[in-house]
Amino acid sequence: MNHHRHAAAPPWEGRYVTLDGMRGIAALAVALFHYNISQAPHGYVAVDFFFALSGFVLCRTYLPRWQAGMTAGAFMKQRLIRLYPLFLVGIVVTTLSAISNHFTGQGNLYGYGMMARALPFNVLMLPSPVTNTLFPLNVPAWSLFFELVANLGLVLVLFRLPRIGLLAVVLAAALWFVPVVLENDGGNLGAVWHQVGTSMVRTTMSFTAGVLLARLPAAVARPAGWLGAACLAAIAAMLMLDPVSIPDAWYDLACSIVVSPLLVWLGARCEPPRFLAPLAWFLGEVSYAVYAVHWALMEPLRYFKDDLGYDPVLMGAIYLACCVLLGWAAVRWVDLPMRTRINAVLRARAAIPQPMKERVLPN
Template sequence: MTSLDRGYSPSTIDDAGVSIPDRSRYYSLDAMRGFAAICVVATHFQERYAPSAYLAVDFFFVLSGFIIAEIYGKRLSRGLPFQGFMTARIKRLYPLYLIGILVGLVQIILLTGWGLRDQSAIDLLVSTVVNGVFLPSPMYFLQTKPMQGMFPINGPAWSMFWELLVNIVFALWLFRLSIRALCGVALVSAALLVFVGLHYGMLNIGWEWPSAVGGLPRVMFSFTAGVVISRLFGGMPAWRKGWAAIVPCLLLMICIAAPVPLLLRPYYDLMFATALAPLIVMLGLFLEMPAKAEAWATWVGYISYPVYILHRGVIGVFKPVAGWIGLNGPLAFFVLLSAVVCFAYVTARLLDRTMAMQTRPAR
């Protein structure tokens, strides 16, 4: 999620049962990642509802760098093995990821049965298998009319591929670097990001094979920026606790929902990814939610990853059904959003309970 991990709190018990003695939960960051996930749902329902929402991924990558550095940076320095780190990451991400793949597969089968999609059985089979293990589908190079994207079974899964890749880079290399060296990595990545952003005319790249080359600088800059933020500001007390914390939340939603003229698109995208996304994360650290909003912010953050990874398949089935019954416009979106949130929350809760039962010691 990217930093959409459910229930993140740097002061709670982590995956290995080790207490992380840092600042209490970052409620503003919880709220922001939830709002960003909702904007992604909006753009996949109707692009005009949030035409810049693909930039939410750049925000997620910054947030991911911050969170991973907060939770695992010191533990890796103290000897946490690479295998232990990756096991913890996959254990946290994979159950919902796999459900997202299954939901996407069911969606494609239904749409094919309804005569709304047409692709070869081999494309569907191979893409399902490789997407199911976090790998992009090679069928783009093997079919005359392949399914769209590197992860055609569940579109949002593409960011999980880059997320795990940069997690590997972090565990093998980035966590060892000084702040100065991290800034150097960020600057080089930013230069490459500017190049690919200007080349493609936007940053909606890295999710399909023709623009796959743009995925690496996109994730490397944002994730590294998040690590730098952690090194500089992680664990610091908030400057202010109160309703002013709504400001960075609103700023994020405005930035990723704003319509932008085509001529300004590459410059806007690059400004957001290289400057605004890191700034908004820092504002989320400095401006904390009031006590009255903590439970709400926690819940919004909790559903962010489930909503993000599960919504695409739901939308694929919902849109033709809504069209058949005459449901459209904003009302259709609110019905969809309610369905997605409910499905995501129930699924996440059932998974949590199942995993808790599996890890509960036998009497």
């Protein structure tokens, strides 16, 4: 008997594996930027790449379902089920990390009063109106909130626009974004209240660019080879290089407006070499979790680098390894079980016969 014929296909089969790998590398670059800025000086530009990638993937996945009658409510429910479990893990571990600072000699970085005021909002995935920072205990979570805002915009507005309309939205947002980045000498903007307008424009520009790319004709075949590997190398280079001849603001604008959408477009048209596919897939699988939890490990592991004087390159590698490990554990033991349970409950509810549903409703 031919056992190979019946062997289960690997989990990366049929996926956009290059995009998965790029997303994983981008998440690691954000984490490294926050841990030791000199090792990934433009790591924050990954956020623009994330938004472009999200617009692309969500449009490819959900536009046919929306055209077949999926409601805005059903779509947003799916997005919340996907985003909330790991978002909640991120808030929990960053809060525990903040509390631990009081006992490790790191000082009172986060006051208990501030935590008590901000957490009720942040746990509901809402920005805190009582602090200057939108998500003070897990600062990068601002982009997860705006991801939800973009998702709502997708199902209410962007799905209805023709390609020329999407292009107009991208260009209008870019025209607003460019002078703001130039004025601030860089594109690391969005985490605090006075930048909320910029956060909205930044999100709209990149996310809509991704949606526009998804509406272009799809690649007939995605060959595996050097181009996929080049895309993975390119996203790492974009986030870790710091060319002295280019001012930061102009470099960030080029990365946000041109390079990130281009990498999404290219990455959707090729696959990495076969030996890289499992690693690229795995990095993609843990990428969102790494993004959600990395802030919690930052201060505890900076202690070894800053106070004990351990080698910064070694500590950067150990920090990223810890982020991946914690991210993987969060996916394995919280995210997947929680989403499976929620979906099972929703399916069971949907299976209740209609007359029975009507009987339990009050008159």
